[in-house]
Amino acid sequence: MILDHRGDTIYKTAGVDAEVPLCHRCGNSSKKHFYSYDSPLDGKRVTYCMKCVSLGRSDSMKPIRCRPTSRRKSASPYHLDFDLSSQQAYASDRIMKALRSGRSLLLYAVTGAGKTEMTFQSIEWARSEGLNVAFISPRIDVVKEVHLRLGQAFASSDIDLMYDGVKHVHNNHFTVCTVHQLFNFIDHFDFIIVDETDAFPLPEDPILMQAIRRASTSKATLIFMTATPSRQLIQEVGEEGVITLPRRYHGQDLAIPKMVWHDIRRDLNRGRAPQKLMKLIRDIIEAGRYVLIFIPEISMMETLLKVVREVYPASASVYSGDPERTSKVEQMRNKEIRVLLSTTILERGVTFDRLDAIIVHAEMFNTESLIQMCGRVGRKQTDPVGNIWFFAHYQTSAIRRTFRTIRGFNAARVDT
Numbered sequence: 001m002i003l004d005h006r007g008d009t010i011y012k013t014a015g016v017d018a019e020v021p022l023c024h025r026c027g028n029s030s031k032k033h034f035y036s037y038d039s040p041l042d043g044k045r046v047t048y049c050m051k052c053v054s055l056g057r058s059d060s061m062k063p064i065r066c067r068p069t070s071r072r073k074s075a076s077p078y079h080l081d082f083d084l085s086s087q088q089a090y091a092s093d094r095i096m097k098a099l100r101s102g103r104s105l106l107l108y109a110v111t112g113a114g115k116t117e118m119t120f121q122s123i124e125w126a127r128s129e130g131l132n133v134a135f136i137s138p139r140i141d142v143v144k145e146v147h148l149r150l151g152q153a154f155a156s157s158d159i160d161l162m163y164d165g166v167k168h169v170h171n172n173h174f175t176v177c178t179v180h181q182l183f184n185f186i187d188h189f190d191f192i193i194v195d196e197t198d199a200f201p202l203p204e205d206p207i208l209m210q211a212i213r214r215a216s217t218s219k220a221t222l223i224f225m226t227a228t229p230s231r232q233l234i235q236e237v238g239e240e241g242v243i244t245l246p247r248r249y250h251g252q253d254l255a256i257p258k259m260v261w262h263d264i265r266r267d268l269n270r271g272r273a274p275q276k277l278m279k280l281i282r283d284i285i286e287a288g289r290y291v292l293i294f295i296p297e298i299s300m301m302e303t304l305l306k307v308v309r310e311v312y313p314a315s316a317s318v319y320s321g322d323p324e325r326t327s328k329v330e331q332m333r334n335k336e337i338r339v340l341l342s343t344t345i346l347e348r349g350v351t352f353d354r355l356d357a358i359i360v361h362a363e364m365f366n367t368e369s370l371i372q373m374c375g376r377v378g379r380k381q382t383d384p385v386g387n388i389w390f391f392a393h394y395q396t397s398a399i400r401r402t403f404r405t406i407r408g409f410n411a412a413r414v415d416t
């Protein structure tokens with residue numbers, strides 16, 4: 001069923017059971033995520049759930065309405081203007097087999113493997129059988145990008161798009177959305193693809209995993225896609241359900257990061273330009289390339305931007321709340337910006353040409369982020385490797401695990 005305030009059926013007489021407390025929409029039962037106040041109208045105590053408030057309020061006064069799930073067969077042909085690599089074709093077949101037999105899979109795939117395209121064949125089949133399909137990700141940027149790409153490939157299909165305040169819904173048969181949006185679905189989807197499974201906030205938030213399970217039918221096939229699988233996820237699908245996809249779609253190795261031991265923050269705090277970094281940026285620009293510099297904190301990023309901009313005016317910075325975020329990414333794509341400083345916001349979902357990457361204070365990032373940041377370079381057939389530098393003050397287990405993962409992918413055999 002689909003929870004919907006326009007539905008004719010009452011699913012629960014109140015969205016929140018204030019006594020427990022429990023939210024019947026998202027399953028939140030943690031006291032700190034509820035808020036109570038006395039209604040100015042009748043003085044009654046109202047409790048609402050803050051966890052899923054972005055989907056519209058679930059509270060102790062209003063019922064949750066719903067409408068039944070429907071299924072409809074639909075011919076959903078897709079078009080791809082290139083051939084899948086042998087690894088992509090192998091993965092595509094494995095996903096097809098998993099779907100036909102109602103099993104789940106974990107695609108442990110290198111960044112830039114071309115994961116989205118591996119799902120097309122199965123999506124087409126699922127829709128022709130009348131199965132409800134969802135392609136979900138924890139990250140809004142990824143959701144938007146995937147919706148665009150699916151829209152181009154499945155040009156004659158109606159594809160829903162839902163995240164935060166955005167809701168373009170045709171019929172709930174073929175949906176691209178953030179994980180949070182699944183709170184409105186119960187036993188609805190038969191085939192769910194979870195992209196960027198390692199991205200915040202999925203690993204830290206068990207409620208989101210519950211949302212995926214509740215939104216899917218008992219026989220549903222779940223496909224998890226990630227470059228850094230957690231133990232919990234491997235358990236979820238079982239060892240035999242894990243497929244390793246170590247090659248990028250163009251077949252080249254991943255670049256191995258070069259380590260530079262240096263404390264950039266100390267330079268900035270003393271009002272000095274970090275010379276090693278400045279020389280590196282000069283070398284990159286003189287080689288006719290572009291650079292994405294990842295910084296762990298916004299304040300450090302802004303200080304560094306001033307220093308870099310004095311020498312290279314075609315520089316900019318970007319963070320999640322930046323109103324000009326989209327236009328800056330566009331300018332980088334159009335080669336108007338040479339040096340782009342960013343928080344982890346650009347660690348996924350972006351592709352730039354002739355790009356190198358520098359990670360500042362790499363010791364402050366986790367492995368998931370480091371792998372994704374490294375994954376930004378070498379994504380184009382015309383420039384398939386690129387360069388990565390880690391500037392770190394000291395060694396960490398996350399840095400070591402990143403090197404292990406990248407070397408492991410480069411050395412791995414490809415199943416076909």
Ligand SMILES: [Zn+2]
Pocket residue numbers: 023024025026027028049050051052053058
């Ligand atoms: Zn809730």
